[in-house]
Structure formats: structure tokens, C-alpha cells
Amino acid sequence: MQLDEITALDLNDSAVSFSIVVPVYNPDLLQFKAMVESVVSQSYSNWQLVLVDDASDNSELNEYLAELENDPKVTVVVQEKNGHISTATNAGFAMATGDFVVLLDQDDLLHPDALKCVAYYLAQHPEALVLYSDEDKVDANGNRHIPHFKPEFNPDLLYSHNYISHLGVYQRELVEQVGGCRVGFEGSQDYDLLLRCLEHCRADQVVHIPYVLYHWRAVPGSTALAESEKGYAQDAGLRALQDHLGPKGVTVELGKLANTYRARWPIPEKAPLVSVIIPTRNSKDLVEMCVNSLYENNDYAKFEVLLVDNQSDCPESLAYFAELEAQGKVRLLRYDAPFNYSAINNFAAKQANGEVLLLLNNDVEAINGDWLREMVSHAIRPDIGCVGAKLYYPNGTLQHAGVITGLGGVAGHSHKHFPGDHPGYFKRLQITQNLSAVTAACLAVRKSVFEEVGGLNEQHLTIAFNDVDFCLKVREAGYRNLWTPYAELIHHESVSRGAEDNPEKIARFQKEIAYMKTTWGEGLLNDPHYSRWLTLDREDFSYR
Template sequence: MKLRRARSLLSRLVAGDGLRWAVRKAYGVFRREGLAGLKRRIAWLRAGAPGTVAPQLYAEWLRRYDHIDDATRVAIRARIAGFENPPRISVVMPVYNPDPKWLAEAIESVRGQLYPYWELCIADDVSTNPEIRPLLERYAHTDERIKVAFREKNGHISAASNTALELVTGAWVALFDHDDILPEHALYCVADAIERNPSIRMIYSDEDKIDEAGKRREPYFKCDWNPDLFLSQNMFSHLGVFQTTLLDEVGGFREGYEGSQDYDLALRCVERAGVGAIHHIPRVLYHWRVHAQSTAAGADAKPYAVVAGERALNDHFGRVGVRGAVEFAVNGYRARYALPAPAPLVSLVIPIRNELELLKQCLASIIEKTTYGNFEILIVDAGSDEPATLDYLAALERGGRARVLRDDRPCNFSAWCNSAVDAANGEIVGLIDSGIEVLSPDWLSEMVSIALQPGVGTVGAKLLYPDGTVQHAGMTLGLHGVAGSVHQRIPRSSFGYFGRASLIRTVSAVTAACMIVRKSVYREVAGFDEQAAVMAFSDVDFCIRMQEAGYRNVWTPYAELFHHESSIRHCGSDSARQAHFDGEIQYMQRRWGSLLRNDPSYSPNLTLDEDSFALASPPRVNALV
């Protein structure tokens, strides 16, 4: 009966012969994992694949939530009329041999803006297509807000962009490519953000792609400013907007970084402005044209851009004094941070209660595989009563392989961790579940090197189920009510939602199944809460308090471990556990309610009901006016 129901549901969800493979794969998931696994697969099918959105679903979402009607236009114009000091926005567009049709569409999209206080500053970099110059001259004569400079020598995109910047008279500069499109409310949203937030100096928005037929797809719903993700990908573009004085302060575009000139510019501007001056608009305000020569089609379209981005990031490390290096890693960039010499002592804290075979596997993998040499193992025995386990712990202590703390307090994971941290000798503390099994030998080196960076609180790892699918790739606040792991059950090799399962990034929380943190920072935030969040959400509460104290939590995909899951956090009777769990949910929602609805590392346009990055319906964004 269940199988027939699954087939019926999948048949309605999947359209076209090209996705029949997904149906067959989903049947396999059903047989192996039951309805729960099937629901996950259905969520992926609805999204097109892990990390993407099916075009038909996105089209329907746009119709419902991204449609500008006449009443909205009237309201927007009324809002603009009420601006005290409407800023002039200079749209800067370097031009070199675009398709004339797309160039005209790009220009018309600026002319069609609801916000009237703009200028379009165009620099033609000696286009060889004879249609381009007359087209630009015609627009310049038609609309006085359009300014065009014709360069005498081809200088590539950085030089052309700087020529366009010389035409700028506005207080703000928006970067725009010669074949892309701005929706009619784009500049209004930018001006509205400036009006409401006079201290900001940099603005970025969400984006999507538009194909050669004009169909929109692949929306990238971004998070708020994410320093670690920004070092992994240029999340600032598109739409990227800068205060003009900021561009003057950093000297505009640098030649020699063509292809990633906007990345290099944003890096230098962030250094100058500070992260507090960066504002994210959670709306799609830029349609990026996809064609064979555009970087929207993938890194292979412009390999020189990848090399330029790598150079820009390493220059950034040099300027800000970070010891390390950045390299391209297939789906983005990887920052490698240098460890100090000597490397600090790490205290690996492992709470246990019986489950001897799990513990043996955990310790063997840590001792035999870990390349980081300076660590101690501190086992918290939270009430083991099996003779074999007790004998094994005693043998560990006699052999000097680990220290064992006996802590018989009932069902208080937070208290167990806090007491162990107090007894730890290391400058760095690692909270480790006894079900962890090391996969990547340099896992600890990777996590410690990040934990030692200024401003970092906790560091989390990429945890895999025994079948190799992803269990933990960072946690999202508000998911399923309080918090949950995103990208659950996607393949280990999957990039995830716009690289989120394969790139280092800031997250709001990581699991204590494998968490690295400086001991001084742990103590600064008073450790885990032993009163209210003692079991189920102790790590989430801890990470939120890290954020509250000004630290950021970082997840890295380059520390991979299996997680077989112990039962250490599942003590007591079923009814007692459920009562405790319900109490912690109430506590978390009472204390962190607003943040649980607005995770800065997640998008309000994405759902909190599933862990598949599906579209939110409706999105949790403020009205346009």
C-alpha cells in the first residue's frame, strides 16, 4: 500500500523522461530507508536536485511572490517621493562586443527602473562589432542620464570599468554587466536600504540566471554577510553596490585581476569599510545572463578568472596579516590557515556511557589516523556500569592513553562537558562523540587552524552517516522549530546549495558531536548551560551565545568524519526524555525566538520546514513598501 502511494506521488512530482532515473533511485531509497528517506528524496526531486530549484517550481514561486503589479508600482513611487535625500545611483557598465540585442535589453532594464535618480555610465572598450557604437550613441542621445565613453585602446574589463567610473557623479555605484538585466524595482530597493541605513557603505542582493530565451532559473538566495563563505566564493556579486567615496578610497579596479576584478574590489572595500557597513537585500535584484562565454555558465568559461580570484584572495591575506594561503578547489576557493609552531595542545573530550565497541573504534581511529600530534584524550565516564567498559577505561588510564573522569550526575550533557573542560590541559578543546570515526587524517589540523583565527568561536566538521551520505554540514536555526542540520542525506561528493556543502562558511551553530573551540573562549561565554539547555540543544544554545558575544561559528568540509551516533544524550526513560526535550524546545523558542526565525546564515526565501533548501512559501521577507 505504501509503495503504491509512493509511486503515485512520485509520478505526479516528476515530469518528463529525463527524470525517470530519479524515480528509480527514489524507489531504492524507499526500500532502504522507508518513508522518511523517501520524503527526503521527494524534496530533492521537487527542488530538481540537491541545491537547485526546478524551473517550473521557481516560475510558480515568482508568479506568487516576485510579481510587481500596478498597485505596487504606485506604492513604490509614493515611497520614493517621501525620501528625504534620494541618492543618485550610478550604474557602471563596461562594454566589449556583447550581442547587440542583449546590450539593448540591459540598457532598457536600467531605463525601466521605478527609481528615477540614476545615471548609466558606459565605457566601450573598443568593440569590434560595428553595431555597438551606433547603438550606444543612440541611447546617449535619447536619454541624458546615459553617459558613454569610447576608449581609444582596448584595456580589458578593469581598465574599461575605471573609465566608466570616471563618468560617475552619483553617491553610489552599482556594477552591471553588458548583457545582464535589472528587474524594475532593483534600484528602488537599493535606495530604500540606503534611506533606512545611513551607515552602510556596501550593498549586495540575491540573484538568478536568465537564459538566452529570457527564462529565469537557478535563484541564489544568499545569507547575510558571511566572512568565511566570502573567502570561498564571491557572494557579493550580483547586484553589488558601493558607496562612491569607498571606491575612491581603495583606488577603483586593479588591472591584472580581469575576470575576478569585482572580487578583488570587494575584498579591498570590505577591508576598508568593515563588516558592519555591509548590507544584504534578500531579493533577486539581478538576472545574470547565461551563455557560452559568460562566467554564469561555469568556471570553465573563463579559467583566467579563477586564477585571478586566487591571486586576489592571497593578496587579501597578505594585507590583513593572515598566515595562510588560498587555492582554487573545484567548486570555489579553499583557505588554508597556517598552524603556529609549536602547535597548541588539544584536549579531546569524549563523554561515554558503556557502548564499548563504539569507543574502541573512535579511539583507534583518532590515535592511528590523526596527523595532528599534540593532543590528549579526556574521557568523561557518565555512569558506565558494564564491566568490560570499566576494565577498558582502567586499562587506558594505566597505559597513559587517556585520562578518565567519573561523572555520575544524571542526564546533563552540558555539565559533563563543562567539568571536563575545567580539567582539560589544552589551549584548545574538542568535544567528540564516542561514535565518531576519523576519515580525513588532517581533520584536527584543519579545525584547529580555523579555531585559532581572530573572531572564531566554534568550528564544526563534515559528519557522514555510515553509508557515506551527509549527516552534518552546519546547522540552521529555526529549521523544524528550533534548529536542524541542512543537506542531510545528500551524497558526500555533492556540492550542495550553491556550494554550501563543500565550502568553508560561517554558520549559526555546529554540533557538539565534533566541535573545536579555544578554551578561553569557551570560558568567556560560560560554557554550556547546565540549567536550561542540558541535552538536546546544549550545543545550539552555546553557539548562539558565541554569536551574541561577537564570535562566529565556522563549518569546514575539509574535516570529514563518520558519525555512528552514541546514545550519550538519550538517557532516562522514553517519557522523561520526551518531557525534557519538550522543555528545551520551549526554552529555546522563548529565549531565542526572533533569531530562530531569522538565521543570518540562511535565507528568508528558503523554507524552515525541510532541510533541502526548498523555496519558502511564503518567504519571510518584509513587504517591498
């Protein structure tokens, strides 16, 4: 449904009520009044505005607050002593009477239909406990820009930064249950509150509203304008996330960009064996590069290599493979049938001894030593399915940063060809996140999960899209797929297989496209980790 269709609905008789809680401290009065007006002019009428003045020293503000108290829908709380934002917010929560509390900053703006839109989504999702919307920024001249079109609830993205942010709507009983905001987490008190609320929510009780309902004012000194302005907020966020994930044995550190974090998940003392499956036909030089990087650029020692020879006929390659086997570096398997990527990997997986499988192309070369440890640490998490890596072309541009379904009709790579150090759309190239699919050029998954979904589809997807189909089956089985930028490798893409340039290959590729569209239908065009407002025609996260 479009926003204007929601706007046209008559929802004012809805039973749900909202308390908009605003901590106030010496605001710019013009901006503050604009914020109040954005609430008062809401198209949905079942609301309460709670303004908590945190001991401001502004006579004009005092006069304006006194005027507002004449409105029965406005509650003004005046703190005798400045207690900072957490204390002020809690004072607002204490006066809130609504079913849900809405967090709003003193100089930001609500879309006129924000509350109506939230009420509509609550009617569609009566089990919801936390809701959040898309947002944008508004400059000093009132111009809106930099819209953030967000994905559906994405736990690992949230563990990387507070992408949920504004508009944040919480069931009031849930906020009371967790004790409101914690003093000492100022600057990231909303992130801390959210993380603690999520400990009492199922994933389906966190609902994304895909409309820009909140306008975050970007003025000098604000986090919206320059995140580096508030380093204390980043430190508070780090502590909040560590408190949330620490009981799971996770350690949290600062990420690559401002206000981002890296969660390092534990690997047990008895580390799982990883079976690295590398299919090849000839390609001695590629295999040598790939296997050498496994042994020389990898600090995770517990692995076996299954080199699957698919009808090699090059004497030099055959001699090298035999040499690797004699050295104990690989287990050499023979797959004596025409090339079928799915069948080859399924064949090898049955003979793998590892708890974790790593599907690896023979043209992939490791860069950083902890890449496999990073992938394994996520793959062994019970709620995670497939884990993908950050792959570069030899020229340093991006080849793979996760897969978005629907791009080009079936699926495409996020931010393909972007510079390797680019932050991406709202930092997504530099932070761990859940995605619908990842490429099997470098894919880790527990063997039990691989077997649970029946492995790769060797009947209908012999070459293309078998990894996307596999990941979607894994997601359908209830696991979250994940991409990490902390496992970095070079992918000399399809060097050994060649291009899809003859009639037979083109016909096969078209059949595989048709299979994907028939099997997964319209769901391909609605990737929950993307946004309906972003393009399906390009891989650059530009607007639709």
C-alpha cells in the first residue's frame, strides 16, 4: 500500500494511543516550536505529547511551555535539576499514558501522517512490540535530503550500528518492563533501550514501516550532520552492545566507520573442523594460488581441503594435484561427469568430515589471515545459515558484498564494482549484516544445515543461481544468512570456466532464470534486506 492510501484511511477511531516523549534542554525555540507543530498537526488524533524540560535556563521557553499546558493533550514536566537525556526521558515515560511511546528529539520533525501510518501497521501486525520507520534529514533551510530506506528487521545489521534509530515506537508496557533508559548510556540511550527491549521480543514482533516518517534535523553540532561530533555516543553504544551480546560470549569493538561496531563471536576451545571444497578442471596455476593462500594466509588451522577434479586432462595439472595429495594438503576426489557445479559440491559434501563446509572457487585468493576464523565464528551460530565474504576483483573493486534478490530480475551483487574501501549505502559495505543470499564462490555453512535443505539443486541449477536458490532454501528453513566485510579475498571471477557466450550456454542460463522465477515468484522482487524504494535495475543501491 502507498502512503497516500494509508493517509486516506479513517483510523482515528482506532483504540491504539501514542505518547510522544520529548526531552527538552535549551532548544532553538523556532526549531522546537516546529517540532511541537509537527505533533499537533498529526492526521491521527489519539496522541499525548510529553515534554520534559531538563532544567533549561530560558525564559522564552518557560513561557511557551506554560502556553502548551493549556492543551489537554500536552503534558509538561519540569525537572528541578538537570539530569541529562536518560533521566529526562524516563521522567517522560513515567507520565506517558499511551499504549505505545514514540521517541522524538526536541528539534526534529514528524511526517504529518506518521502516527496514522504507525496505527495502520499496528492493525496489520497486532503482535508488534517495536516499530521503526524510514527517515531522512532536514537542513537549516528546511530542505529534506539523504533518505535512509531501511531493510526489514536485520539483527546482525543492528549489532553493527543502530540502523533502526528514528522513528522508534515501543510498547509502553515493554519499556516499563525493561526499566526505561539507563543512566550512563547518554548519547546512545535509545540504542541501549532498543537492545534491552529486543531481549523480550520475537523477530516478528519488530516491524519495519517502509515510509519516511521522521525528519532528523542536521544542524552544526548534531549527530545527523557529523557523527564524529559525538564520540561519547559511540562509546555508550559500544557498552550497550557489549552488555547485550556479552552473555553469549561475544566481544564487541569499534568498527571501521564512526558509530559502527564489530561483534566477534566465539569459537569453542575444540574448534570445528572445516571441509574446504574446491572444484576444478585443470587450472593448475589457479589451484596453486588458492591452496597456497589457504595454508599461508589463514590463521584457522583446523581444516581439510577436498579438491574435486572434474575430468582434468592437463598432465601438468594432474601431476600437481597428485603432488598436493602426496603432501597431505588435499584429499583428491574424482568427479567423472560433465561439469555441474551443484552436483560436484553435493558429491564432495557427502565425503566431507567437517562440521562446517566452505564452498570455495579455485580462483579465490585469501587476503587477510583471519578470514576463515571470521566466517566460522558466524557459521557455527545456531541461528545463522550461510556466511559470505567480501570479494574483490584483482583491480581492488568489489565483486561481492552479498546478494540482493530481484536485481536484474533474479539476483545481483550489492554495490558491485564500487571501490573496495567505499562505505556503501549507509555504511553497508563496511559492516556485518544479514542478507538473503551470498555467493558460493566463498560460502561457509554447517554441514547439518546443508543436508537439512538438500544441498545445491543439481537438477535445475547446474551452473547459475544455485547458490542463491540454496541460500533462499536455508532462509526458508528458519536461518539468517550473513555477510561479513571482515573476511576479505580476491576473486579472479570465472577465469577457468569461461564466458556464457555460445547458444547452448545462453539457453541453459535462460532455463535457470525461468526456474528461479517460477520457484521463488514475486518474493524475489521483495528482498527483506533491501528496500522497495531502491532500484532493481542496477547494483548500486540508487533510488528506484
